[in-house]
Amino acid sequence: MWKFSGNVQYACDCCSYSDSISIEDFDVECVGGSERGMGQENIYEVSYEFDCIKCEDTIFLSFEVSEYPEGLLNFVTNNSKGVETLGEPCIEHLREIYSAEDLLLFYESIQELVTALKMSPVLVREITARDFEEVVTEIFRAKGFEVDLTQRTADGGKDIIAIHTDSLGIRNKYFIECKRYAEDNKIGVALVRALQGVKNTKDGPNKTILVTTSTFTSGAKKFVEHEASSKWDVTLADYDVLVRWLNDYKEA
Numbered sequence: 443m444w445k446f447s448g449n450v451q452y453a454c455d456c457c458s459y460s461d462s463i464s465i466e467d468f469d470v471e472c473v474g475g476s477e478r479g480m481g482q483e484n485i486y487e488v489s490y491e492f493d494c495i496k497c498e499d500t501i502f503l504s505f506e507v508s509e510y511p512e513g514l515l516n517f518v519t520n521n522s523k524g525v526e527t528l529g530e531p532c533i534e535h536l537r538e539i540y541s542a543e544d545l546l547l548f549y550e551s552i553q554e555l556v557t558a559l560k561m562s563p564v565l566v567r568e569i570t571a572r573d574f575e576e577v578v579t580e581i582f583r584a585k586g587f588e589v590d591l592t593q594r595t596a597d598g599g600k601d602i603i604a605i606h607t608d609s610l611g612i613r614n615k616y617f618i619e620c621k622r623y624a625e626d627n628k629i630g631v632a633l634v635r636a637l638q639g640v641k642n643t644k645d646g647p648n649k650t651i652l653v654t655t656s657t658f659t660s661g662a663k664k665f666v667e668h669e670a671s672s673k674w675d676v677t678l679a680d681y682d683v684l685v686r687w688l689n690d691y692k693e694a
Contacts, residue, residue, distance in 0.1 A: 444513050446470060446488055447534035450503055452525040459496035463503065465531050466692060473506075483510035488531045494524075501525050509533070552580045553693045563685045567624060567655045574622035575601045578653055581687050582618070603647075615647040623656040625681070631661040634678070638670050653679040 446465050453460040468490045475484040489504040502523040508516035518530045549555040556577055559566050566574065579591045579602050587604040602618035619637055621629060629652065637650045652658075657680040666676050679687075 444533050444535045446486075446507070446531045448532045449529050451528040452501065452503060452522075453527075454494045454497060454499060454501060455524050455526065456499040457494060457497035459494055461495070462529075463490060464692075468503070468531075478510060480511040482512065483508060483516065485509075499524060503527065505531050507531050552576050556580050556688065556691050557693070560688045560691060563688050566681075566684065566688075567622065569622070571620070571622045574655070575620045578602060578618060578620050579604075581691055582616075584691055584693060587616075614649065616649050616651055617641070617647040618651045618653060621652070621654040621656070623654055625656055627656050628659045629654055629656065629662055629678075630659045631665045634658075634662045634665050634676060638665075638676055641675055649675065649677065651677045651679060653684060655681050655684065657681060 446468070448465045449462050450465065451460065451462045465488065468488045471487045471489075473485055473487045475482060477483075486507045486509065487504065488507055489502070491500070491502045493499065494501055503525065504521040504523070506519040506521060508518075510516040513533065513535065515533045520527060520530065549558055555569075555573065559577065566577065569577070575591055579589045582602065582604045583589045587606050589605075590603045592601060592603065601620045602616075604616040604618055605613055606616070607613045617637075617640055619633075621633070623629065634652060637652050641647055641650050658678050663678065666678060667673055670676055
């Protein structure tokens with residue numbers, strides 16, 4: 443298992459403004475390939491288009507990368523426009539993860555665990571409930587939230603307290619409840635009602651979020667849409683949403 447990694451330093455041709463961008467922020471598309479003597483050769487376009495921060499001229503960073511044989515870098519062609527560049531994509535080999543046992547054996551930090559789950563998201567259902575809470579906490583932390591993973595209690599409703607300060611300095615509080623369930627164990631309306639009740643407590647949050655590795659019953663979804671005081675009060679984040687969060691994760 444591998445991924446493209448590295449950093450590209452660039453200097454704008456128009457104004458000479460310079461900066462560095464991680465290859466992890468680039469778009470990667472397989473644009474062709476052919477069968478050769480040692481197996482399949484795959485050709486990738488690794489690209490990132492944006493406007494220069496200083497002069498707003500369009501910059502197009504683009505590399506054609508050949509993977510051949512499998513898992514090895516054959517060549518890189520720089521097709522960038524509007525810039526001088528230093529650095530190019532390289533191939534980083536990742537630990538092979540086959541089970542949650544492998545996952546928990548290999549990771550040395552919560553950041554490594556989240557990164558591993560990006561590659562094998564289905565294993566999120568097999569980690570411990572507390573590890574799942576830590577994963578969600580790290581996802582919000584990486585997005586700039588102040589996060590507090592609470593002590594284990596029977597109260598429910600606030601596994602994580604997350605506070606976000608927007609560009610105007612306005613602070614919003616979120617209570618996040620995490621449920622690490624099996625795929626076919628849907629969350630019903632009772633838990634959603636309880637979460638709605640937590641929002642109305644003293645010093646409660648502006649919003650509550652229920653995130654799960656499974657999904658929600660139609661009754662739970664109906665409650666949020668039609669029975670809660672406002673559909674803005676509660677967000678239901680199922681497995682598909684969680685996978686999108688994992689894919690978007692970048693260690694801060």
